[in-house]
Amino acid sequence: MQRNPRRKKRVTLRDVAKHAGVSPKTVSNVLNDWPYVSDETRRRVQASIDALGYRQSILAASLRTGRTKTIGVVIPDITNPFFGQVVRGCEDVLYNAGYSIFLCNTNEDAAKERTYLDILANRRVDGLLLFGAHPSSEELTAAVHGEIPIVAEDSPAESDNTTVIDIDNSAGAAMAVRHLLDLGHKRIAHLGGPSERAAANGRHEGYQQALEAAGVDYDPALVIRCKPTMRGGYHAALQLLGDEQPAALFCYNDLMAIGAMVACRRLGLEIPDDVAIVGFDDIAMASLVTPILTTVRVQQYEMGRLASELLLKRLGDDEEVPGRVKVPVELIVRGSCGAKRMSSRQVSLILERLLDSDLVDLAPCESDESHIASQASCVTPDS
């Protein structure tokens, strides 16, 4: 019956109650800021708490209340700057609401994702935030038993306890490809992301649509799909550029685009003169490479905030929460597509704007007003 004797017994709420000469409930009332506690009692209880070094067990409270104040955030890889930004957005919002985050890297592995979903459900997280997840809705539903509120980026899953955030992937991709077409490119290849990611499929569709709209035949030989990493982009580009030598590359994301740039370097191809490249996301790295990467911007941090706020609303369950929300994107024309030769001044401007992405420097709520609301749009460096 005794616990491990090595460990001294924990101070419990009961002990505090005894010490303060009140009932357990009263201590609980003090801890939870219940209004109907006399100041005198409150002070006495607080004194006992301090004296005994009492720590409330959120565990026990959660077991009793059924709420853990805990959110599972599931992403492919925290090492990808895109998700770093997203998670930061989540954390800023959730921390202020009193939630703690379980961080889960799936590493693009469906099995690990399922396992994590399982664990999170067993840990009784109050909600789930899913980014870049595999889209199989059955999994989702099964894993969480239809009981946990979810906000998921680019998931086909449709259910009344789920909100889906749709990045405007196809529109963004179409803008990028149209831009390349406008520059006179005909042979535009696509380095696609994994087909298990809905976002990758959306961007692939946008690519096809833009070609079709321009009367250019879709050539499957110009499309390679692989892991959305620098290395993935590197190898895909190597293969593509070795074979067919397309004039332009539209990449699933910036990481792949940068990998493609490395491949071009290896092959002795000049960017943008020999090969034009466009990425997607606008991560910080995109502004650091030479030439600066033309890309389709997704407001990552804001998306994390938005997702978290939607989830919070769902948890409050007093308001009607939309089942589907669209996040706009914008084409950022820079150096790698060949639309313009960037002046040194323009480059400086871009880099200086990049400094604004240092979240640590920002006052806590400085970006409060910058919520996503605008439509997909096109921005050039001067604007």
Add this chain to the structure above:
Amino acid sequence: MQRNPRRKKRVTLRDVAKHAGVSPKTVSNVLNDWPYVSDETRRRVQASIDALGYRQSILAASLRTGRTKTIGVVIPDITNPFFGQVVRGCEDVLYNAGYSIFLCNTNEDAAKERTYLDILANRRVDGLLLFGAHPSSEELTAAVHGEIPIVAEDSPAESDNTTVIDIDNSAGAAMAVRHLLDLGHKRIAHLGGPSERAAANGRHEGYQQALEAAGVDYDPALVIRCKPTMRGGYHAALQLLGDEQPAALFCYNDLMAIGAMVACRRLGLEIPDDVAIVGFDDIAMASLVTPILTTVRVQQYEMGRLASELLLKRLGDDEEVPGRVKVPVELIVRGSCGAKRMSSRQVSLILERLLDSDLVDLAPCESDESHIASQASCVTPDS
């Protein structure tokens, strides 16, 4: 007595037991892979579990056992690629050991850090992993009540339930500065990190030591300390280069170094001809800028793994865990310090090596053998 009637009652272990016609204990045995359960019973129980859609409550189990299988990972900012890498290392190890991670961004804010430590203690995490934390050991001790095993990077806290991981900051900094001295630079400025970070102080010391060893006077006017971000580096460099025009900049980390590069660009200064720059960490971005950043490499991912493994050992408490561990660093000489003009081939090599940092592409345990063991050393691109 009834719960919220809206929510259907959860299936409990008892229900499963009843359904399977066995005792709760038996179900528990099955769940926890107790060896002495007949296959037949195990199968029956498992069938009932599936039939009822039962989910074990880790919460309740934790309350009972006193272990949550949960680790708190506290970092300044997940948006900083350095910590993204570190956290990934932690996750890879901890996931395999069955632990879930609470991710906590302190945003360089001591109050938030304290609050998080408090929450984590109340959540009864089994252990704590602290990176870039504020060094006040009293806080630590108080916050966790001396009961939670800790592994902390660069913390002065010394106690028997804490292991400290010391990055070899002063040695690394000294190597960097000596390198600049060897190149003939006399006026070497230091863009230092916040003095609340022990690592920043260590690097500052190394800077001083190297100067002293070379008989160069330490000039406080050549040192600015600020937030370890691109923006911080940018503003510090602007100030430093405006005033005194030092010949070289040694920066607390790569982010600041990159900020400094942006500042140089703005001032029309060429790197490395007008200003030589050396960073610290070797994040991916360091390989992407032009000229490529000379830096002092810290094996971030490996450090995350190491820290986690040490913590796991502490939790196993069967082995003697060291109270202090040193992590070596190495000087990576590239383009921004002016030691050499990088050939295009050399740049390609560096970039191709960068691709290896795509963790998603790696097989789960491919990097198992690459644990940190070597001494601080100096590497040039050709080696």
Add this chain to the structure above:
DNA sequence: TTGTAGGCGTTATCAA
């Protein structure tokens, strides 16, 4: 090998 009887530390429901 399996069953029984608490108790882990809270909060909720009453009544006082």
Add this chain to the structure above:
DNA sequence: TTGATAACGCCTACAA
């Protein structure tokens, strides 16, 4: 306003 008492869902002795 506060006090007793019963859950919350699981695990661990111990007995069978």
